[in-house]
Amino acid sequence: MANIFKSSIGRKLIMSVSGLFLILFLTIHGVVNGLYLISDDAFQMGCDFMALPIVTVMVPVLALGFLVHIVYAFILQYQNYKARGKERYAVSTKTDSDGWASKNMFILGLFVIIGLALHLTDFWADMQYKELVLGEEAEKGPQLIRETFSNTYVYILYLIWFVVLWFHLNHGFWSAFQSIGFSNDKWITRLKVIGICFSTILVLIFIAVATKGYLVTHCCSV
DSSP, X not given: OTHHHHSHHHHHHHHHHHHHHXXXXXXXXXXXXXXXXXOHHHHHHHHHHHTSHHHHTTHHHHHHHHHHHHHHHHHHHHHHHHHHGGGGGSOOOOOGGGHHHHHTHHHHHHHHHHHHHHHXXXXXXXXXXXXXXXXXXXXXXXXXXXXXXXXXXXXXXXXXXXXXXXXXXXHHHHHHXXXXXXXXXXXXXXXXHHHXXXXXXXXXXXXXXXXXXXXXXXXXXX
């Protein structure tokens, strides 16, 4: 069993499983955020649901999932760096089908982490952290969205982050399934299409929520 943590295949499997776990979290997060597009009340109900004990108890598990995914990303990147040896500066031999995102997943991941830190500072710190750790009343979700995205520079930073997240998800989705066994050409083709659709819909929801929050504070109505 310990070999799974030492072998390259085992590490890629752990990376994939933790990645799928995070994709599930992003999906739930996207559904809840999407409620803001319906109404403030609907979104606040979603925020209240996320604040339930049965949900908040998953926060440490989520944090562990992120940590595992990040740690193994660095491990695999280091392994790949060592494996290239003197050829590390040579032109990549990957085929065009691997795509730009495939060749830059590590860099994309670093930008995702930076965006995540920004997101935790803007939202988690004023909601879950304030309520669960400090024992204070949490900020109302709809108002927090408007306050955050009222700043044009913050809004633009989030848009850039969402685009980076799209590239990372787009490749990570089918790659994760490939690592757990869906590796034949027929399945890979299907999963790539599903991955594009999934990541596009999810990221468009995030963009729409941020844009509505921005417009509400800069226009009389949306």
